Amino acid sequence: MENSTKEEYKIQSFDLETQKLLKTALKDPGSVDLEKVSNVIVDQSLKDQIFSREAGRICYTIIQAEAKQTNGNVFRRNLLNRLQQEFKAREETRKRSTQEWVCLVSFICNIFDYLKVNNIPMMALVHPVYDCLFRLAQSDALQNEEEVDCLVLQLHRIGDQLEKMNMQLMDELFNLLRDGFLLQEDLSSMGRLLLLEILEFRAGGWTLSETAQKYYYSEVTD
């Protein structure tokens, strides 16, 4: 039970005391300081790449647990407001550390993916997510493989949902990506490959054809 929780929510990177706090939050949210829990989770997701991509899950579970136990949404409110602060400061974060910036984007997108309101994505997050992706599609970011990688990862995971929420913005975003792929000279070949793949991915209705799958993802045998 112990290890499966760790594995399920990817909390191995937290120190033991915090792991304990999180586990208690999952089972008995009413008994912990949920504001603290939300801060702990956001802090960690800005540092830990793996966690930033999966943190949505534990957040979702805590929210459900709190709603069931106390009918409250302290955790969600604190989480979102904290996230909003980080979002507002994203340009500085990007300047300071690409890794943190990339973690922030992953985290926001993961939250968007997991925290739905009556099974509908949170509308409040649509524009912020697009903002992040547009930033990643700027020429200075496209030069940077780490950022391109982040961008395509998010589009793989939540692209179709985002498109449903706002088709026009997705079109604009892909215009930028197309331009970048074709015109930007200082892209690495990996960067170009990633962009080409995502262009095909969307063109195929957010899925890769079999041949494309083979092209991009199978081992090259000589």
Added chain:
Amino acid sequence: MSAHQKYRYENDCKPDENRNKGASRWSHCRKRGADGSLRKSHAVEEPVKCSQSSRRPKSFTTPESEGPVSRVKNWGDEVEAEEMRSNVQRDMHRYRRRILEADFPQRDRKISSGSSDSRDSRDSKESSVKGDIETDEATLIRRQKQINYGKNTLAYDGYIKEVPKHMRQPGVHPKTPNKFKKYSRRSWDQQIKLWRVKLHAWDPPAEEGSDVQQIEVIDLGEIMDFELDVECSVDTESKCPTSSGVSLSLAEDSFTGTPKKVMKIEDTEMS
């Protein structure tokens, strides 16, 4: 890049965004803004400020004095508002389905011309409800919030545990007002008030008879906080907004002995 700039501009002025409409419509009904400060009655909630506001032309914001606190919505509030709207829409669909289901048997009966009694009650139900249900979102949300305040009490919890729905006797047992029925504002507010008063009968620590735990919960505005301080600090987080909300929306809620008296009068009237 021009596309991105165009995007920024769009992002700044989104006239047709659902959430903006929802935010401004909803906030009109609140006495206090998200931060607790009293809101001017004519103040209009501005659309969410894009964080890339450096280039944002001030011209299309509402001409209002400073106070970014009251204008900028935080994500926590926005999502709660979304959730409220979404819940109300879902409730409305369910309610409509329920009403339609009630109609179907009636159509069959028309042919066989059943007893006029059942037809009458259905007819009146149909005309009073089906054609005339409350659909204005702002009203439904306001009403739902008032209902939530009442349901978010220990009294209500105690009540539903004690009396299952099928055992409820009309008149004796409080019934949640139906937010989909058409009522005037005054009528609705009065129904809510009476409902809340009736619920007090199930307050946990009562004066006479039942277990004496701490103190009476009658003045919801004040005493709720106090009681929660004694009981469990965490509850304050979820219940506090409720109580402060209660004391705002039901101005006269601070009667101490009155509920009991009212209950007694009602009891005697019943018998």
